[in-house]
Amino acid sequence: MITLDERTRKILHAVVENYINFPDPVGSRTVAKGYPFGLSPATIRNIMADLEEMGFLLQPHTSAGRVPTDMGYRFYVESIVTESSFLHKEPFRELYKRLETLKDNIDILFSETTRTISKLSHYLGIAMSPKPDVTTLNKIELLKYKADKIAAILFTDEGLIKNKIISIGAEVTQKDLNRIAGYLNSEFSGHTFDEIRQKVIKEMSKEKIMCDRLISKALKICQEAFYFLYGDLFISGLSEVLELPDFTDLNKIKELSRAIEDKHTIITLLDKLSECNGVQIIIGSENSMDEMKKLSVVVSTYKEGDRPIGVVGIIGPTRMNYSKAIYIVDNTAKFITKMLAER
Amino acid sequence: MITLDERTRKILHAVVENYINFPDPVGSRTVAKGYPFGLSPATIRNIMADLEEMGFLLQPHTSAGRVPTDMGYRFYVESIVTESSFLHKEPFRELYKRLETLKDNIDILFSETTRTISKLSHYLGIAMSPKPDVTTLNKIELLKYKADKIAAILFTDEGLIKNKIISIGAEVTQKDLNRIAGYLNSEFSGHTFDEIRQKVIKEMSKEKIMCDRLISKALKICQEAFYFLYGDLFISGLSEVLELPDFTDLNKIKELSRAIEDKHTIITLLDKLSECNGVQIIIGSENSMDEMKKLSVVVSTYKEGDRPIGVVGIIGPTRMNYSKAIYIVDNTAKFITKMLAER
DNA sequence: TTTTAGCACTCTCAGTGTTCAAGTGCTAAT
DNA sequence: ATTAGCACTTGAACACTGAGAGTGCTAAAA
Numbered sequence: 001m002i003t004l005d006e007r008t009r010k011i012l013h014a015v016v017e018n019y020i021n022f023p024d025p026v027g028s029r030t031v032a033k034g035y036p037f038g039l040s041p042a043t044i045r046n047i048m049a050d051l052e053e054m055g056f057l058l059q060p061h062t063s064a065g066r067v068p069t070d071m072g073y074r075f076y077v078e079s080i081v082t083e084s085s086f087l088h089k090e091p092f093r094e095l096y097k098r099l100e101t102l103k104d105n106i107d108i109l110f111s112e113t114t115r116t117i118s119k120l121s122h123y124l125g126i127a128m129s130p131k132p133d134v135t136t137l138n139k140i141e142l143l144k145y146k147a148d149k150i151a152a153i154l155f156t157d158e159g160l161i162k163n164k165i166i167s168i169g170a171e172v173t174q175k176d177l178n179r180i181a182g183y184l185n186s187e188f189s190g191h192t193f194d195e196i197r198q199k200v201i202k203e204m205s206k207e208k209i210m211c212d213r214l215i216s217k218a219l220k221i222c223q224e225a226f227y228f229l230y231g232d233l234f235i236s237g238l239s240e241v242l243e244l245p246d247f248t249d250l251n252k253i254k255e256l257s258r259a260i261e262d263k264h265t266i267i268t269l270l271d272k273l274s275e276c277n278g279v280q281i282i283i284g285s286e287n288s289m290d291e292m293k294k295l296s297v298v299v300s301t302y303k304e305g306d307r308p309i310g311v312v313g314i315i316g317p318t319r320m321n322y323s324k325a326i327y328i329v330d331n332t333a334k335f336i337t338k339m340l341a342e343r
Numbered sequence: 344m345i346t347l348d349e350r351t352r353k354i355l356h357a358v359v360e361n362y363i364n365f366p367d368p369v370g371s372r373t374v375a376k377g378y379p380f381g382l383s384p385a386t387i388r389n390i391m392a393d394l395e396e397m398g399f400l401l402q403p404h405t406s407a408g409r410v411p412t413d414m415g416y417r418f419y420v421e422s423i424v425t426e427s428s429f430l431h432k433e434p435f436r437e438l439y440k441r442l443e444t445l446k447d448n449i450d451i452l453f454s455e456t457t458r459t460i461s462k463l464s465h466y467l468g469i470a471m472s473p474k475p476d477v478t479t480l481n482k483i484e485l486l487k488y489k490a491d492k493i494a495a496i497l498f499t500d501e502g503l504i505k506n507k508i509i510s511i512g513a514e515v516t517q518k519d520l521n522r523i524a525g526y527l528n529s530e531f532s533g534h535t536f537d538e539i540r541q542k543v544i545k546e547m548s549k550e551k552i553m554c555d556r557l558i559s560k561a562l563k564i565c566q567e568a569f570y571f572l573y574g575d576l577f578i579s580g581l582s583e584v585l586e587l588p589d590f591t592d593l594n595k596i597k598e599l600s601r602a603i604e605d606k607h608t609i610i611t612l613l614d615k616l617s618e619c620n621g622v623q624i625i626i627g628s629e630n631s632m633d634e635m636k637k638l639s640v641v642v643s644t645y646k647e648g649d650r651p652i653g654v655v656g657i658i659g660p661t662r663m664n665y666s667k668a669i670y671i672v673d674n675t676a677k678f679i680t681k682m683l684a685e686r
Numbered sequence: 687t688t689t690t691a692g693c694a695c696t697c698t699c700a701g702t703g704t705t706c707a708a709g710t711g712c713t714a715a716t
Numbered sequence: 717a718t719t720a721g722c723a724c725t726t727g728a729a730c731a732c733t734g735a736g737a738g739t740g741c742t743a744a745a746a
Contacts, residue, residue: 027709040719045710063709063726104492104508143484143496149447151504153486153496161494161506165447238581239600248593250585257582370738383690388739406697406738689746696739702732709725716719 002054009079010037011047012056016068016076020321023245025065070284070318073296077281077322092120096335103339106160110234113312113332118237120328122244123316124260126299128270130158130309131231132193140184142177142221150177152225158304159343166224168217180218188222197226231310233263233270246317252294259291259315270311273299277308279330284318294318298325300333304340312336345397352422353380354390355399359411359419363664366588368408413627413661416639420624420665435463439678446682449503453577456655456675461580463671465587466659467603469642471613473501473652474574475536483527485520485564493520495568501647502686509567511560523561531565540569574653576606576613589660595637602634602658613654616642620651622673627661637661641668643676647683655679 004012014035018026028041028048037044048066051057056072059065068076095116102109110127117125141153148171154162172180188196200223204216238260247253259266269289273280282297298320299313312332314325347355357378361369371384371391380387391409394400399415402408411419438459445452453470460468484496491514497505515523531539543566547559581603590596602609612632616623625640641663642656655675657668 025709029709041709042711042719042721043717046718049711059710061726062711063707063724065709104510141486143498145498151496151498153494153506155486155488155494159508161508163496163504163506165502165504167447236604239597239604242593242597242600250591250593250596253593253596254582254585257585261579261582368738372738384738385690385692385740386688389689392740402739404697405740406695406736408738687746689744691744692742694739694741696737698737699735701734703730704732705730706728708727711724712722714719714721716717 004075007037007039008047008051010035011044012051012068012072013076013079015048015051015057015066016072019068020319023319025060025067027065030065068319070286073283073318073322074286077283080323081279081326092116095120099335100339103343106158107232109336109339110232111236113336114234114236117312117314117328117332118240121314121316121321121325122237122240123314123320123325124235124237124241125312126266126270126315127234127312128267128274128310129232129234130156130160130304131271131274132197132226134158134274134307134309135160135193137189137191137193137196139189140181140222140225142181142184144172144174144177147171150221152221154225158309159340164225166221168221172217176214180214180221183215183218184222193226196222200226231267231270233267235260235263235266235315241316244317246319255291255294259289259295262291265289265291269297270299270313273297273313274301274308274311277301279326279333281322281326296320296322298322298329300329302333302336302340304337310336347418350380350382351390351394353378354387355394355411355415356419356422358391358394358400358409359415362411363662366662368403368410370408373408411662413629416626416661416665417629420626423666424622424669435459438463442678443682446686449501450575452679452682453575454579456679457577457579460655460657460671460675461583464657464659464664464668465580465583466657466663466668467578467580467584468655469609469613469658470577470655471610471617471653472575472577473499473503473647474614474617475540475569477501477617477650477652478503478536480532480534480536480539482532483524483565483568485524487515487517487520490514493564495564497568501652502683507568509564511564515560519557523557523564526558526561527565536569539565543569574610574613576610578603578606578609578658584659587660589662598634598637602632602638605634608632608634612640613642613656616640616656617644617651617654620644622669622676624665624669639663639665641665641672643672645676645679645683647680653679 011031014031015026018030018034028045031044032039032041048057052059052066055069056075057066058069060067099109099112099116102112106129110129114125114127136157138155138157143151143153145151145165148169149165149167150172152164152166188199200219204219241247242253247256279298279300284296285293287293287295295315296318297313297315299311301308302310302312313329316325354374357374358369361373361377371388374387375382375384391400395402395409398412399418400409401412403410442452442455442459445455449472453472457468457470479500481498481500486494486496488494488508491512492508492510493515495507495509531542534542543562547562584590585596590599622641622643627639628636630636630638638658639661640656640658642654644651645653645655656672659668
């Protein structure tokens with residue numbers, strides 16, 4: 001990391017903050033007037049030229065002011081994190097209160113959380129419910145549904161309930177189902193979904209086990225039940241974002257809407273982020289996916305105990321109020337963590 | 344309904360169809376050339392002027408061609424329905440095939456259905472899963488979840504499974520829960536969710552019943568379980584729609600995105616439509632909601648037996664290929680009906 | 687009586703030139 | 717090392733223009 005002398009750093013800050021607040025390229029005059037450096041525009045011009053040379057700023061065209069590059073934002077973000085200069089008020093307790101009433105229904109909880117985030121931030125709110133690789137089975141119940149169909153109800157430690165209809169060739173009695181469920185519970189409860197999938201495959205390869213009709217049936221059911229379960233992605237706030245001056249260009253809007261609809265891509269992105277602790281920020285071109293290269297992502301993980309199990313966050317333009325975004329995301333993640341613990 | 348003589352009608356058709364295919368106001372020359380009426384532009388001009396006077400067409404400005412009004416579209420739509428002139432091929436069997444694999448998971452089925460619709464039509468695909476007032480309870484199961492919490496699993500005749508966590512004050516045994524579930528099943532199965540809600544309220548007012556501890560508890564659980572259940576709304580295809588020339592204006596896009604995010608409003612709209620049979624079309628200003636006054640909606644109901652239980656459809660610009668939209672929506676609704684029956 | 691050719695008229699759109707303000711980099715003075 | 721001054725560059729805003737498309741009206745033709 002390049003280090004900058006105090007004065008240069010402060011001017012970079014000034015440019016970034018000004019640009020975050022007013023979406024026009026910022027010129028030397030603006031900085032000189034708006035920030036009490038006691039420096040003339042000319043001096044500031046020189047420094048800004050240096051910053052441009054180093055890659056922190058960029059001129060859209062010769063006679064325009066300067067705009068931060070992704071690298072400029074990155075530098076800015078690093079310093080506000082270490083300075084932890086974001087001393088926001090908490091005007092949104094009451095919004096959280098509403099969410100508290102939803103804690104028994106995880107899906108609605110998450111979808112409302114994204115709405116809350118987007119209301120607060122004016123960017124896109126995103127959330128991902130716990131994924132299979134961290135979701136631990138608490139209990140599985142099997143209920144007879146139709147002649148040759150059963151319903152598997154999966155309860156997880158994280159409070160998720162998933163259900164799945166499974167077609168089985170022959171008829172089974174509820175009594176058999178209970179025995180099967182008992183076996184599955186004794187075998188698999190406490191393990192993550194991913195582990196269970198692997199275990200099932202391993203077990204099924206053992207011949208002597210497969211001879212036991214009931215156990216073999218149990219494993220088959222189990223395999224079906226855990227197939228095709230994944231973390232759900234919630235996104236909202238498009239109309240908020242369209243009010244921003246950053247999205248007046250039709251092409252940018254198209255790009256954004258494609259990014260939103262391509263949930264799979266975003267899930268992949270969040271997957272990577274869901275393993276780390278605390279707030280994480282990805283700025284523009286740091287994103288590996290093309291559609292996201294002009295967007296920034298601020299996320300944090302919510303946890304069960306010490307283990308991060310999912311992600312909430314914000315997607316917005318690179319010209320984002322990072323400090324506010326960090327604050328909102330951080331608080332929301334902590335709030336979700338608390339809610340899941342209280343449940 | 345005003346009747347038009349054959350020739351006038353045909354010219355209106357020509358204008359509408361031309362405009363649907365090419366998003367520019369259509370002039371008399373275009374009609375004369377493109378459609379074999381054996382009439383000169385001048386004559387057609389006169390007729391178009393008549394059509395404008397009657398309110399079927401509209402000139403954006405003096406020297407432009409003409410564009411259909413909502414009334415013009417309405418007339419057009421009525422006649423293609425009676426003529427049933429939409430003889431499309433069926434190039435999308437294979438798309439439906441994919442959906443067939445999903446029939447055991449209603450939520451994914453519907454969300455994929457909307458994606459399919461939007462892919463086929465290039466408009467927004469919408470779908471609403473069965474609503475409480477038509478959803479009939481097949482079976483309720485109660486499972487102990489935590490010390491003071493239980494999970495209610497509701498199976499419906501339509502193939503929906505809903506689950507809900509319910510906090511109860513005291514502890515209950517699974518045995519008690521089974522007895523309660525038995526009681527609830529004997530009492531309520533076969534009834535719609537709405538009926539059950541009403542019945543519960545009625546029962547609870549009877550004093551002697553409330554004296555029975557178990558029954559009273561059962562009713563309370565039941566009330567909780569059926570509270571806050573509604574038809575889910577699925578929408579997709581925004582990025583498809585943004586490719587249309589109808590949505591190049593930022594304000595229109597904003598309006599559209601607001602309409603999409605305001606799911607509640609759309610649910611209200613679909614609610615009304617879900618009671619009728621067959622394809623229904625609402626054109627622009629015929630919509631009662633402001634955000635939708637520049638959009639058209641084409642929907643059809645899917646059924647269980649003869650009873651319509653939900654809606655699938657298309658939202659697009661008023662300049663919509665209605666014939667294609669009708670075809671897609673009609674087929675998709677029938678397809679869903681079939682899938683639900685086979686389940 | 688109905689249809690059509692002809693024509694003047696209207697309006698939008700794309701392209702052009704001009705001006706204006708903002709902001710720069712450089713140089714010379716402080 | 718800083719700053720004032722100045723020439724220079726550029727995009728945005730605006731008015732202007734001509735071309736093109738389409739109209740309505742009138743008078744002639746069918």
